[in-house]
Amino acid sequence: MSEANSDILVRAESLQMHFGKKQVLKGIDFAVRRGEIYGFIGPNGAGKTTTIRILSTLLTPTAGDLWVDGINVVEEPERIRRRIGYMPDYVGVYAGLTVREYLSFFAGAYRLWGAQRRSLLADVVELTELGKLLETEVQVLSKGMRQRLCLAQTLIHDPQLLILDEPASGLDPRARIEFRVLLRELRAMGKTVFLSSHILTELSPICDSVGIIEQGELVASGGVQEILNQLRGESVAYSVTLVPPAGAERVAADDNTNKEAATNDDTSDGAGGDDDATPTNGTEHVANLPVWERVVSDLERRPDIDAASVSDATLRFQYSGSEQRLHEVFAVLTGHRVSFCAVRRDEEDLESIFMRLTRGEVS
């Protein structure tokens, strides 16, 4: 595999893992580019941690291969370890050691000595802001500080690839934000980050690519936008906020008045003098304006509109035509003298992708 100088840092091919007769990974393929943050997501029991442990050389796959920087994880795990920094989902620390001793221990374990060791230690402490805690015993650190300490430990030998298993789990909102900032800094420093998480809102803003795994199979992999495009095909969802006509507002107000009257007087028919009024509430009444229904009907007749609906004074439609001809769609609205005040292109987020692609079943 001649990927040492290529854009790809991690490549998995047909990765399989059996535990006894149970197949946990069913031949997954993915690639992670240098300098990107790759989010690996999936429900519990999908195979995330197994993949991460294989990548960290803690497990050997039953079949298939995995390369990091062109080096096969199966064939040369010792060389891989110089290139990776692994942070498990739960960080256990050694009781009885101070932060400085803890980091020194790992520096020694990576065979760093002398000036190189001191220099890297200082850099890592500065990056993770652990300077004030160097003489503190590790077992008294808070969860957030332990995460930082563990991250510092993974960075101590200046690895190319950081493998983080659920790094944000159990952190308070502030610590999460700080951790996210730290990850961005690392990306800016040229590190590649492979991380798994359940908290998809955490991943969305920082991940360049994601892999979604379920039941040991990778159901999607690539850039977030790329996956979105794959999922929705050519169509794009739009939302148009409609402005109800002045009369409609009045009718809605009258309707509410009538409703109150109907409650006070059982003999009242509650009609209120308007054929379109229904004894529910003003919003529903507005949504059922015949003119908007006609707009929807006209839009649905167009070949470039996949679906259209109106509710809560909002018109939603799926448009598969070119952006240059989008104005024709809005011409339908203006043709019916329907006013609107906002147009929004709806973006699917990572959570909606995840929910669409997975069913939460374990492998």
Place this chain on the structure above:
Amino acid sequence: MRMILGAAHRLFGNFGWPIAEKEARAQARRVRYFWLQLVYLVVLAVAVVIAVGSVSGSPESLSRQLFAVFFLMQNGLIFLIFPALAATSISAERADKSFDLVMTTDLRPSEIVWGKFLGILGNCCTFLLAALPLLAVCILFGGVSMSEALDNYLLLFVQAGLISMYGISVSAGSEGNLRAIVGTYVISLIVGAFSLVSFEDVLFSRSGQLSIIDAMLSEAAPADRPWVFGASVCAVVLVFAYSFVAAVQRLTPPEGNRSTPSRVLIGGGLTILLVAVLVYAIGGRGTVRFAGAEYSQMVFAFMVVFGLLSVFLLPIFAGDRVETPRRVDLFQRRHPRITLWSWLLQPGGIRGLAYALLWVMLICGTLVLLVSGDTVPRFPSFPKSAFPTTIELYLATFLLLGLAGVLNCALAFLLAACDIRGLLNWALVVAISLLLNVYPLVFVIGDHARQFLHGYPLSIIVVLRKAWYVRRGETSSEAIALFSQASLLYVCLTAGVTLLACVLMVRRKVPIFAVRSPARVPVKAA
């Protein structure tokens, strides 16, 4: 030279110094460490004080008895306290997931084990050294030489080293702390009881020797003392090395869904056999005469227990030893230069060696029995002078059990090749083994038991010694008949099992005999 240095570096590396430093520091900062040391010293002091009050006689005799009490107490305490330091050394870190971090560093499993060992041994040594003032009290009245004190202290250090290493080994092989603690203490109980009983016998015997090493050696004839000493050192080194290898193998990431204890235990079984051969080599010279029936019985019991372990325990772990194509593939990819005879070494390292030894032993055992089968009928009787000594009979019994263990392993291989694994594999192997031994068992338990108890090993020894004697004796004929039947069964079974296992492996596309070119994974364009 470069190869030797390379091998030494590979085995020892930096001796896991960061681990040793961390281990010693973290252990010494625990409250438990100081409490244990306090208990250790208080118990020793109380024992010495009680001994001072209860012993009478000349100052020299008082000193010698105090020394004996002090040493015995210390010997007992280290088997109670030191396992606690070693038992959770790895399992505890594994439980809180901090061990994964160490496993992804540059440290090799061998360095991790060395580091743990040095760290724990360092802490154990502080216990032993802390008791030195009490030792000074014991030898205050004279009568105890410095060499005796040093000899016994050396023995304590060796025991501390052994406890540390097998504690680490058990800890590395255990999934939880509780298992690790129970496992370590079970071993300590057995070894400690053995050690205490024999040392107590020596220290309070009428010989008056206080040095355990000297007292043990005095049991053998002067000419054999170097041999006995060498054999003892070898046994200690082998147990130590076995524990070390077991721990290292357990820490090596498993390949695929395979676990490593099996290879370790096969290695262990072979080690036991090697020890037996070593001891037999000494005993076979016919000049060693161990004094005392108790000692002799103890040796016999020890050998029978280990022999039975090899018969009934080894197959459990041999059952999943059939190589998968993936393992073979990995081996050939990791060692592309090794192509010839790679089927013997798959997938290399200690296990490959164990494999090779296993097959060699199977072949040699077959050859020996073929030769003996030819020799025995021609010389059906022999004189009383050709009869082996008691110790030789015991050792031969042990060897025979070891041989049965190897055969059982072969059976387990066969069943594993048929995908019969786990408990069923073991149950079938043991059942077949027992069925094959029904006749000898009935024979031994029957009326002739008293007369022919040692008939089985007797025949082997006579054959191996190639005793060309003609005088007929009643005692030998039935034994030889029995032996002939057993050897025939063994030969047939070994050949059959080997053949069947090979056929099945070949059918499973495991290239055990066909050496193929090193496999490479097809490269896809990035």
